[in-house]
Amino acid sequence: MDFRRELLNVYHSKTARLMAGSLALILFTSQWIVFLSGLYNDYHDKIAQHISVQETKVTEQIHLVDEQFENLPELVFDESLIGLVIISGSDDLLLKAGETLGFSSIREQLVANNYVLNFQWLVQTPGETLTVIAYVDTKPDVIATVVLALQLFVLALFTSLLAAAVVMMGVFRFYVYPMENLIEALRTSREESQGRAPELIELPERADLKPLAQEINNLIDGQRKSERQVKVKQQYLEFAAHHDPLTHLPNRLMFEDALKKTVRASIADDRSFSVFLIDFDNFKFFNDQYGNLIGDKMVIEVSNRLRTQISEVDLIARLDGDEFVVLQQDVSDTESIENIAQRIMKVVSEPYEYRGFTLKTAISVGVSRFPSDVLVSQEDELLGEEIVNNASVALQEAKSQGKAQYQMFTEKMRSNLTNRIRLEEDLKVALQAGQFEVYYQPKINIHTKEATGAEALVRWNHPTHGYVSPEDFVPVAEETGMIIELGEWILRSACYKMRELQQLGYLGLNVAVNISAVQFTDGNLLPMVRKALDDSQLAPHLLELEITESAVMHDPAEVINSLHQLGAHGMKLAIDDFGTGYSSLAYLKKFPVDTLKIDKAFITDISSDGDDVAIVEAVLGLGKHFNMKVVAEGIEDESQLEFLKASGCDIAQGYFVSKPLNSEQYTEWLQRWPYGVQDAAANDPVSSHMEPKTGTNG
Secondary structure (H helix, E strand, O other), X not given: OOHHHHHHHHHHOHHHHHHHHHHHHHHHHHHHHHHHHHHHHHHHHHHHXXXXXXXXXXXXXXXXXXXXXXXXXXXXXXXXXXXXXXEOOOOOEEEEEEOOXXXXXXXXXXXXXXXXEEEEXXXXXXOOEEEEEEEEEOHHHHHHHHHHHHHHHHHHHXXXXXXXXXXXXXXXXXXXXXXXXXXXXXXXXXXXXOOOOOOOOOOOOXXXXXXXXXHHHHHHHHHHHHHHHHHHHHHHHHHHHHEOOOOOOEOHHHHHHHHHHHXXXXXXXXXXXXXXXXXXXXXXXXXXXXXXHHHHHHHHHHHHHHHHHOOOXXXXXEEEOOEEEEEEEOOOOHHHHHHHHHHHHHHHHOOEEEOOEEEOOOEEEEEEEEOOOOOOOOOHHHHHHHHHHHHXXXXXXXXXXXXXXXXXXXXHHHHHHHHHHXXXXXXXXXXXXXXXXXXXXXXXXOOOOOEEEEEEEEEEEEOOOEEEOHHHHHHHHHHHOHHHHHHHHHHHHHHHHHHHHHHOOOOOOEEEEEXXXXXXXXXXXXXXXXXXXXXXXXXXXXXXXXXXXXXXXXOHHHHHHHHHHHHHOOOEEEEEEEXXXXXXXXXXXXXXXXXXXXXXXXXXXXXXXXXXXXXHHHHHHHHHHOOOEEEEOOOOOHHHHHHHHHHOOOEEEOOOOOOOEOHHHHHHHHHHHHXXXXXXXXXXXXOOOOOOOOOOOO
């Protein structure tokens, strides 16, 4: 660093300027105070000395001249003494010479001005005491004092500036310059770190800067630790973003990314791969039975088994709660796929011991192959999405075929899925366009042949396909939740129809409306039923709500509570398809049920099948024991009717009595019914031989 640059840096140092300026000001001020005090004393000493000299000289000459005062000024006047006045003891003016500043008398003498001072003293002569007033010119002394003052000012200023310069150089040398070196070292360390925490800097030689440098190093070390923590957190977040938190398997995001890469690589290298979609069977029931904690443990155990015991697969990921996926490259032939699927099912289904519980679960597997199951002309992303969707379709097929099995995707499944989606869309349109119609299948007292009412059944007259069977569209309506809206419309239509018949004079007829299990879980069943009754002004006891036995067993406790609420408001309750469910006898005494309906499956062969006879007689016995009416469905001939009549059945329903009728036909049937039994061969829009019965609105 050259000298001129050094000086420039010193000058630009605010710290050095501040410290040097402060020292210079203090030093200059202190010096000037001392100098002024000395100048003041020196000036007064000079004046006092002049006065003393002049007093002595004048006094001596007065004694020598012996009252000859006229010659006295020539003897005593000089550059300093310029005026003299002598006054006698009687105040007579004896001498007035030189510059006396207009002196008039002793009592009225003028005060000295400018540089001329006057002073007086007494001189004792042999004859009298004289008063002497001398006028002294002090201008030379003032000038000499001012010159000395200027010299001292320059000296003080020079010494102050010199001291300030020394201080500035010292401050820069021992503080600013080491500090700049410290800052430069830190800047260089930061620039060389390339965005990371800087390297530790070397401690300076100056001891007073070591604490600062150490503190900087401490900050750098803290930043390094923070970077390590941030890096660990980033790694964790990256892992969490691509892995399932429960099983630590790759999650859906990571699987989709891996699937895209696999699709691109397979297209480029003309290779194949397969996707195995795995889903637990009845996992909700498993959680309800054992609790979510054990359910999670089971999921973890399954993931560990898949990861450790099927190690040759390329990727295992958890997509959702109980849904896993396996990606296997270079596998597309049926035999290899079946081997892998069987091995997956075997590994997963093995018992698992946990806290005294022997846990066992079953799975269904759907398999889709690439490229045979996809349209390879699509974009890569669409290909990956399609193969997963195809595996999902195969999985649903496995579920529908009884679960605990695997299914490989076929074009027929794709067609069924397409039809299912189209049916769902048509259902939405049908609800808005009013394509549904309520049919009524009459019921009669089996002993008196008197009409007791009817069961309301829904029919869908599709504008293109004609009448669609409830067996096809009711399950879809239940799965999509559209059964809520459809069921409410059926209930309201049935209530208004019964109110219309009452106005025609048919006062005792009731109507039975099927209720889906979905409507029970919806939580709005009771308000919906009450509103339909209030709006139609139908008496509650003329409405009978039917629920299938399988729906009852779906959630017995909840259904029992709902049935009690409905019964408390006067509605009649019936269990439909009785005998086809599970464990219903254990709950039958708890249900506030008025009617049991024997499923038509037990009526069809009642004339020839002893087992059906035993079942029907058992149901009739239960009805009698619990004071319930029993309705027999599906009666198709007179022998069945007579057998049920002899066995004590209460109500008959079936094609032998009447096929399902639309609203106008039902009214006409009631008008002519007393004249005879209806022709069983009459055509129903859905079937001419069998009454369709599916779920809620068969």
